[in-house]
Amino acid sequence: MQNYAQTIVQQRPMSNNIVQGRAIPQPGAPPRNGPPANKIKRVYLQKTTKNKSFLDMHHYLKAIGIKNNAFMLTLLDSDLDGIDPHDPNLNVYYKQKVLRECLCNYW
Secondary structure, three states, X not given: OOOHHHHHHHHOOOOOOEEOOEEOOOXXXXXXXXXXXXXXXXXXXXXXXXXXXXXXXXXXXXXXXXXXXXXXXXXXXXXXXXXXXXXXXXXXXXXHHHHXXXXXXXX
């Protein structure tokens, strides 16, 4: 007599779309994570930041001819421009926005 777990494993159809435990997306299928391909993410540059080292690096990279010289000044949420994340009186709404920015934006 087989136990229940062996019966379930035997009845499950095998898929050819699994390689090393990861599913392979079908051609033409929408991406599983992230925004749709036709949605454009907007990025804002915060040139009024108090982080002097980021501004100095931006000016240095621009002076030596690097085209992508403002990546460390990007903000994904324009509402956070001018917000001090260390302000103890910051309301919960902006604390959540700062947390989301930190999770999504490395810089």
